[in-house]
Amino acid sequence: MIEFNHVYKSFNVGRPNEIAALRGINLHIEASEFLVLVGSNGSGKSTLLNLIAGNIFPTSGNIKIAGQNVNKLPEYKRSKWLARVFQNPLLGTAPELSIVENFRLASLRTSSKSLKIGLNANFKEEISDRIAVLGLGLENKLQQAMGSLSGGQRQALSLLMAVMADIQILLLDEPTAALDPRSATIVLETADKLIKDYSITAIMVTHNLKDAYQYGSRIIQLHDGKIKRDISKDKKELLSYVDMYEWFI
Amino acid sequence: MDFYLTALLQGLCLSGIALGIYISMKIFNIPDITTDGSYTLGGAVTGMLLSNHLPTGIVLPIVIIAGGLAGIFTGLIHTKLKINPLLSGILVMTGLYSINLSIMGRSNIPLLNYKTLFDSFHFIADLNLNSLVILLLIATLLILLIGYILKSDYGITMRATGNSEKMVSALGVNIDRIKIVGLGFANALTAVSGFLMTQFQGFADINMGIGIVIVGLGSVIIADTFINWMNINSIWTSLILVCLGAILFQLVLAFTLSIGVDPTLLKLITALFVLSIVSLPRLNLIRN
Numbered sequence: 001m002i003e004f005n006h007v008y009k010s011f012n013v014g015r016p017n018e019i020a021a022l023r024g025i026n027l028h029i030e031a032s033e034f035l036v037l038v039g040s041n042g043s044g045k046s047t048l049l050n051l052i053a054g055n056i057f058p059t060s061g062n063i064k065i066a067g068q069n070v071n072k073l074p075e076y077k078r079s080k081w082l083a084r085v086f087q088n089p090l091l092g093t094a095p096e097l098s099i100v101e102n103f104r105l106a107s108l109r110t111s112s113k114s115l116k117i118g119l120n121a122n123f124k125e126e127i128s129d130r131i132a133v134l135g136l137g138l139e140n141k142l143q144q145a146m147g148s149l150s151g152g153q154r155q156a157l158s159l160l161m162a163v164m165a166d167i168q169i170l171l172l173d174e175p176t177a178a179l180d181p182r183s184a185t186i187v188l189e190t191a192d193k194l195i196k197d198y199s200i201t202a203i204m205v206t207h208n209l210k211d212a213y214q215y216g217s218r219i220i221q222l223h224d225g226k227i228k229r230d231i232s233k234d235k236k237e238l239l240s241y242v243d244m245y246e247w248f249i
Numbered sequence: 250m251d252f253y254l255t256a257l258l259q260g261l262c263l264s265g266i267a268l269g270i271y272i273s274m275k276i277f278n279i280p281d282i283t284t285d286g287s288y289t290l291g292g293a294v295t296g297m298l299l300s301n302h303l304p305t306g307i308v309l310p311i312v313i314i315a316g317g318l319a320g321i322f323t324g325l326i327h328t329k330l331k332i333n334p335l336l337s338g339i340l341v342m343t344g345l346y347s348i349n350l351s352i353m354g355r356s357n358i359p360l361l362n363y364k365t366l367f368d369s370f371h372f373i374a375d376l377n378l379n380s381l382v383i384l385l386l387i388a389t390l391l392i393l394l395i396g397y398i399l400k401s402d403y404g405i406t407m408r409a410t411g412n413s414e415k416m417v418s419a420l421g422v423n424i425d426r427i428k429i430v431g432l433g434f435a436n437a438l439t440a441v442s443g444f445l446m447t448q449f450q451g452f453a454d455i456n457m458g459i460g461i462v463i464v465g466l467g468s469v470i471i472a473d474t475f476i477n478w479m480n481i482n483s484i485w486t487s488l489i490l491v492c493l494g495a496i497l498f499q500l501v502l503a504f505t506l507s508i509g510v511d512p513t514l515l516k517l518i519t520a521l522f523v524l525s526i527v528s529l530p531r532l533n534l535i536r537n
Contacts, residue, residue: 079421094409
């Protein structure tokens with residue numbers, strides 16, 4: 001689904017403060033794999049995620065998504081494949097728009113935004129059913145402004161919004177870093193369920209080793225812009241929680 | 250009484266600007282100074298074409314296109330050259346002064362001897378009331394059009410752009426393009442105001458747009474105060490309030506003139522009036 005071939009990414013090239021964020025990444029992510037990226041600060045996790053999302057482009061090397069070369073493809077043109085959930089719940093939603101308007105936007109991800117009125121009674125009913133699955137009691141508050149919800153509720157809804165259109169890739173950028181433990185569990189459970197139900201290829205960046213241990217089918221540890229460990233599904237099952245802590249010592 | 254009726258009619262003429270500023274400022278969060286230029290542009294094109302005996306029905310689409318182009322230029326400068334929106338607007342506004350002057354050929358075109366919009370339809374014998382009916386119809390049409398657009402899928406995307414740009418970009422929207430379209434749309438509405446005002450007052454003038462952006466801003470801020478105060482979510486109500494804001498603004502100016510304030514001070518009063526409306530909610534907060 002996603003291929004990295006000898007990907008290098010440097011910031012501030014040619015200046016004294018040049019930083020090599022990624023140094024020769026070779027990575028193959030299969031369809032419907034749930035990859036968890038761990039690593040200390042500055043190891044290149046976010047850079048890797050941003051390269052897939054398309055906010056930044058590689059300095060050299062090749063990135064392919066669904067077989068297509070995407071080295072210079074801007075973010076908005078990648079939206080047909082991928083959706084993204086941000087660390088800050090505020091970024092993934094439009095706070096002044098209502099819940100149902102946010103979902104309408106999300107459902108238009110892969111289609112054109114025309115001058116049709118798409119937000120009709122049928123659509124509201126469909127959204128209400130989908131939101132009911134979360135069990136947060138939000139299905140009756142569709143007209144409420146998104147900004148009036150708590151961070152956890154917004155994050156759970158942005159996950160649901162991400163799968164509104166048929167996407168193949170879901171990027172989770174520390175989705176629970178800003179949440180309390182209970183909301184974090186709800187959000188991750190929801191993510192895990194949606195990823196399995198829709199067989200989405202998912203990549204999650206996290207600092208929480210417990211989450212990395214509990215969720216996902218493959219773990220990659222980045223260190224100094226290189227892949228240090230790559231634990232596939234079979235090996236991950238044999239891995240113990242304590243082993244993972246030792247990676248960082 | 251006629252005095253206030255005239256103010257009401259002027260307010261309706263200016264509701265196009267108010268709606269345009271509502272789109273650029275409230276929806277896209279862009280303070281758009283192009284308004285001063287595109288309002289005069291609407292007036293200049295109207296004056297030039299009407300004095301060449303073109304019917305008002307043909308003049309209107311040309312005015313809309315001209316205003317739209319002005320906004321598109323500002324949008325292009327802002328998004329493609331990454332120039333601060335305020336500066337982009339000022340640049341286009343400055344350039345438009347010369348363009349308007351060359352369209353008009355002189356600084357003032359009187360239209361008293363030509364057939365205008367207000368001579369084309371006769372619903373009521375009384376001239377002022379007839380103008381009122383025509384302007385009310387136009388304002389209603391504008392509200393219906395904008396309301397529909399804002400409720401459509403494209404409109405929801407527009408509203409989200411000013412609200413959470415990062416989300417909209419991640420949703421596969423070309424942010425640059427939607428801003429350019431939005432500014433074009435806003436300035437087309439502003440030009441329609443110039444079109445109406447020119448015919449209402451019976452002349453086009455090169456200086457008619459100076460400081461007009463404050464009228465639009467003032468109307469939107471009046472409306473916004475009510476929208477926040479009464480917790481209004483409906484787009485229709487918001488748009489109607491914006492138009493009412495434009496009317497209220499003119500009525501207040503008419504009132505200050507009627508109590509004998511020197512007309513030279515009119516712009517100062519306008520600025521102070523807008524200042525007082527902006528600060529009113531904050532003063533309230535401090536007291537609480």
